[in-house]
Amino acid sequence: MRICFVSRRFFPAISGMSIYAINLLRQLVAAGHDVTMISQYYGDPARARVYGGGPPPPVPGVRVVGLEALGEQDGGDFERDIDAMVEAIAREHSLHPFDLLHAQYGYPTGWATMIAARRLGLPCVVSIQGGDGHWVGSCCETHRLAMVRVLDHAGALLIGGASFAGEVHDRLGTPLDRFTIVPGAVDTDHFTPAVMTAPEGPVRLLYHGRVDRRKGVLDFLQALPAVRGDWHATISGIGPDVDPAQALATELQLTDRVTFSGYADYDAVPELYRAHDVFVSPTYAEGFSNTILEAMACGLAVVSCHAVGVVDCIRDDENGMLTDPGDVPALAASLTRIITDTSLRTRLATAALGECRRVYSWDAVGQQIVGIYRDLSGHPQTGFDTTLSMTPCRFRSEPHLL
Numbered sequence: 001m002r003i004c005f006v007s008r009r010f011f012p013a014i015s016g017m018s019i020y021a022i023n024l025l026r027q028l029v030a031a032g033h034d035v036t037m038i039s040q041y042y043g044d045p046a047r048a049r050v051y052g053g054g055p056p057p058p059v060p061g062v063r064v065v066g067l068e069a070l071g072e073q074d075g076g077d078f079e080r081d082i083d084a085m086v087e088a089i090a091r092e093h094s095l096h097p098f099d100l101l102h103a104q105y106g107y108p109t110g111w112a113t114m115i116a117a118r119r120l121g122l123p124c125v126v127s128i129q130g131g132d133g134h135w136v137g138s139c140c141e142t143h144r145l146a147m148v149r150v151l152d153h154a155g156a157l158l159i160g161g162a163s164f165a166g167e168v169h170d171r172l173g174t175p176l177d178r179f180t181i182v183p184g185a186v187d188t189d190h191f192t193p194a195v196m197t198a199p200e201g202p203v204r205l206l207y208h209g210r211v212d213r214r215k216g217v218l219d220f221l222q223a224l225p226a227v228r229g230d231w232h233a234t235i236s237g238i239g240p241d242v243d244p245a246q247a248l249a250t251e252l253q254l255t256d257r258v259t260f261s262g263y264a265d266y267d268a269v270p271e272l273y274r275a276h277d278v279f280v281s282p283t284y285a286e287g288f289s290n291t292i293l294e295a296m297a298c299g300l301a302v303v304s305c306h307a308v309g310v311v312d313c314i315r316d317d318e319n320g321m322l323t324d325p326g327d328v329p330a331l332a333a334s335l336t337r338i339i340t341d342t343s344l345r346t347r348l349a350t351a352a353l354g355e356c357r358r359v360y361s362w363d364a365v366g367q368q369i370v371g372i373y374r375d376l377s378g379h380p381q382t383g384f385d386t387t388l389s390m391t392p393c394r395f396r397s398e399p400h401l402l
Contacts, residue, residue, distance in 0.1 A: 001373060002034045004089060004098045006113045008105040010039040011266060013052040014210050014238055016290040017104055017129055019266065022059065023187055027366030029061035036063040036096060038088050040081065040109070042400075043068045050240050051210075051400060052263070065092060076396030078108045079388075085112035086119070093120050100125065100373055106132040107402070111146045114154060117381040124381045125372060126154040128168060128179075129287040134308070136402060137172050140393035143402075148172055153384040155376045158182045158369070160288025161312030167285075180372060183312065184288035185365035186297045188357055193299030194274040202232040203339045206276035206300070208264065209291045211239035216282030216305065219328050221248045223282075224258070226332035229339035233280075236261045236272060240400070273298035277345065278338055283307050284325045292320075293360050296352035301345045303334050313360070319351040 005025065009015035021037070028035045042053035055066035067088055071080030085108070089101065093116075102125040103113035110126040117124035128151075137147035151157060151174040158180055159165045165179040211217050217235060224233060235245060235258065242260070249258045264272050273279070279295030279302050286292075286309030293313065295302055302320035304310050314320035321338060323330040338345050395402040 007039040008109045010056040019290045038065045072399045076399035082112040089116040121380040123155040123376040127158040141391045185362040186293040191297035202230045204276040205233040208236040223332040227335045296356040301349040
């Protein structure tokens with residue numbers, strides 16, 4: 001099958017979507033499919049410093065086409081980028097005709113891919129992820145209509161879990177039976193536990209991912225002064241709140257117990273996990289957390305939140321610990337408990353590792369997605385209006401948040 005995969009964020013971007021994309025691409029190539037990826041990227045140095053940027057790197061067996069998000073970088077002109085994506089898909093189709101298009105993210109990539117699919121007479125799959133499930137469509141009427149049309153007319157809608165599907169249903173009215181739940185997955189050959197037992201000394205806490213207050217990184221820092229026991233924390237990654245996080249650590253007099261380690265290359269991330277004992281992700285919402293799955297696969301105990309996209313894989317006191325998002329005292333109490341109770345930490349980590357290996361294998365998830373492709377073959381996208389009127393939107397001034 002000839003597949004065009006359209007990504008909004010791919011390496012070197014800092015995003016769970018990059019991880020999802022690289023693993024799916026590897027699965028498709030291994031299964032013998034002919035794959036082209038068209039990925040947007042940031043070329044602007046200021047945005048690249050915060051989110052990662054530059055053209056997407058080569059992927060073995062995949063034709064990779066980078067498409068700089070010039071409109072987004074120029075005042076949030078998403079429509080300019082949508083036009084560019086449609087033309088890029090059509091151009092690649094003229095050279096290597098596709099059987100199916102698969103977009104990652106509902107807007108703008110999903111909307112662009114739907115328009116291209118209608119123009120080319122192809123079926124289209126859309127993966128609903130992260131922000132476009134949580135807030136795109138609540139920002140303005142233009143994006144609401146685009147999202148609703150994607151949700152109503154895509155040949156298949158893939159989503160990470162029931163809690164996330166419920167949120168999109170409640171917010172935009174999409175019938176739940178429109179979604180196909182395809183859980184997050186992890187490469188359990190790449191992400192494995194440490195061979196050696198943890199050294200004597202402080203319990204090592206890790207926050208890894210986009211350094212963004214929406215991911216709870218500032219709550220993590222706020223909680224640490226009240227955490228008892230012997231511990232050291234690492235905050236790994238880049239993002240919009242690195243400077244505020246470092247300033248907060250200084251204000252709270254945590255600089256001798258908190259290390260900011262910066263950007264971590266994906267291939268080096270397993271060793272980063274294995275150098276720690278507890279993964280801390282006090283996030284407010286996820287599509288499905290790749291980093292939590294990676295931490296589980298590496299044998300870490302997980303402390304997270306009762307949040308959309310987390311509760312589908314973590315159950316409190318069974319395979320992790322959960323508090324309410326934003327409840328800093330409860331987070332401090334959970335961290336104290338997991339630091340001071342070695343048997344609890346071991347029990348939760350063991351349960352999480354076993355479940356990760358049973359349930360969240362990329363082999364199984366890749367086969368599920370390929371089965372969806374086969375079911376859609378020969379069913380082109382039709383029957384929706386591609387015109388949208390322009391309305392003011394808060395994301396045009398901060399397009400990176402969309």
